[in-house]
Amino acid sequence: DADVTQTPRNRITKTGKRIMLECSQTKGHDRMYWYRQDPGLGLRLIYYSFDVKDINKGEISDGYSVSRQAQAKFSLSLESAIPNQTALYFCATSDLRVSQPQHFGDGTRLSIL
Amino acid sequence: QQPVQSPQAVILREGEDAVINCSSSKALYSVHWYRQKHGEAPVFLMILLKGGEQKGHEKISASFNEKKQQSSLYLTASQLSYSGTYFCGTEYGAGNKLTFGGGTRVLVKP
Numbered sequence: 001d002a003d004v005t006q007t008p009r010n011r012i013t014k015t016g017k018r019i020m021l022e023c024s025q026t027k028g029h030d031r032m033y034w035y036r037q038d039p040g041l042g043l044r045l046i047y048y049s050f051d052v053k054d055i056n057k058g059e060i061s062d063g064y065s066v067s068r069q070a071q072a073k074f075s076l077s078l079e080s081a082i083p084n085q086t087a088l089y090f091c092a093t094s095d096l097r098v099s100q101p102q103h104f105g106d107g108t109r110l111s112i113l
Numbered sequence: 114q115q116p117v118q119s120p121q122a123v124i125l126r127e128g129e130d131a132v133i134n135c136s137s138s139k140a141l142y143s144v145h146w147y148r149q150k151h152g153e154a155p156v157f158l159m160i161l162l163k164g165g166e167q168k169g170h171e172k173i174s175a176s177f178n179e180k181k182q183q184s185s186l187y188l189t190a191s192q193l194s195y196s197g198t199y200f201c202g203t204e205y206g207a208g209n210k211l212t213f214g215g216g217t218r219v220l221v222k223p
Contacts, residue, residue, distance in 0.1 A: 033210070035213075040215060040216075041215060042115070042200055042213045042214055042215040042216050043155070043200065043202075043213040044213070045210055045211070045212070048210055056210075058210065059212075090154060090155070098207045098208045099142070099143045099145075099160055099162060099204060099207065099208075100160075101145065101157035101160065102145070102147075102157065102202075102211065103157070104154035104155050104156075105154060106153070106154050107154055
């Protein structure tokens with residue numbers, strides 16, 4: 001089984017719909033991240049959480065919200081989806097020690113029509 | 114601010130070498146390197162902390178030049194499996210989040 005699991009893997013939806021992407025991990029890591037990947041733009045940080053009570057905005061948080069339900073679960077919501085939020089979304093985790101590798105889930109491909 | 118990677122793309126024949134650079138306009142605490150194959154998740158390669166250390170992974174190594182605020186990734190005697198997009202992620206303080214560069218696409222041909 002994957003250490004970092006994202007659901008769904010693919011989603012097609014319509015403009016204005018509310019969408020939730022889920023991430024769960026079995027690595028026991030405290031830190032969790034949500035990234036968005038667009039062609040040619042690399043990975044951009046949406047939100048990150050260093051523990052259950054700590055939520056921080058990343059560089060592109062507008063239009064998104066998150067919930068850290070437990071150490072192992074971190075969900076990303078699009079309250080009212082718009083077409084330019086069509087992208088590949090990755091969840092990642094890392095240990096709380098300084099400068100540790102990030103471990104990525106397999107991604108969610110989201111298309112908003 | 115996003116680090117700048119160069120080149121944006123490189124095509125190699127098996128056995129050839131290549132260098133990928135990652136430059137920052139701000140002082141770096143560490144640089145992380147990841148490789149992403151098409152349709153897959155990014156996979157961690159190595160971390161370099163400030164101090165100019167060099168690390169290796171298979172025949173892939175990297176260095177960190179603190180004066181230039183730059184890290185370089187060296188692909189030596191490239192193999193077909195080295196194909197993919199390489200990303201650097203920069204950390205500007207201990208325990209902070211990563212900021213990723215735009216990536217360098219590497220294609221190794223037989």
